Amino acid sequence: xxxxxxxxxxxxxxxxxxxxxxxxxxxxxxxxxxxxxxxxxxxxxxxxxxxxxxxxxxxxxxxxxxxxxxxxxxxxxxxxxxxxxxxxxxxxx
Numbered sequence: 795x796x797x798x799x800x801x802x803x804x805x806x807x808x809x810x811x812x813x814x815x816x817x818x819x820x821x822x823x824x825x826x827x828x829x830x831x832x833x834x835x836x837x838x839x840x841x842x843x844x845x846x847x848x849x850x851x852x853x854x855x856x857x858x859x860x861x862x863x864x865x866x867x868x869x870x871x872x873x874x875x876x877x878x879x880x881x882x883x884x885x886x887x
């Protein structure tokens with residue numbers, strides 16, 4: 795009985811390992827839409843210590859906006875905006 799149980803567990807583990815290696819399951823994650831919707835980039839992170847936030851870059855206007863999550867009201871509030879042209883020190887020709 796013990797040998798059958800160990801054999802079954804080994805077979806299950808081999809099957810799980812093969813599934814993991816072959817990448818069976820979820821498809822690839824797609825962060826940007828192909829052919830449109832590429833004017834913005836977004837990333838989450840921490841703002842001012844323990845506050846969670848979202849950084850949004852507008853590629854057309856070359857601006858960065860930061861939004862933080864207000865835990866008491868449970869909503870995003872504008873935190874800060876920034877001109878990226880000034881930071882990188884050059885204008886497009």
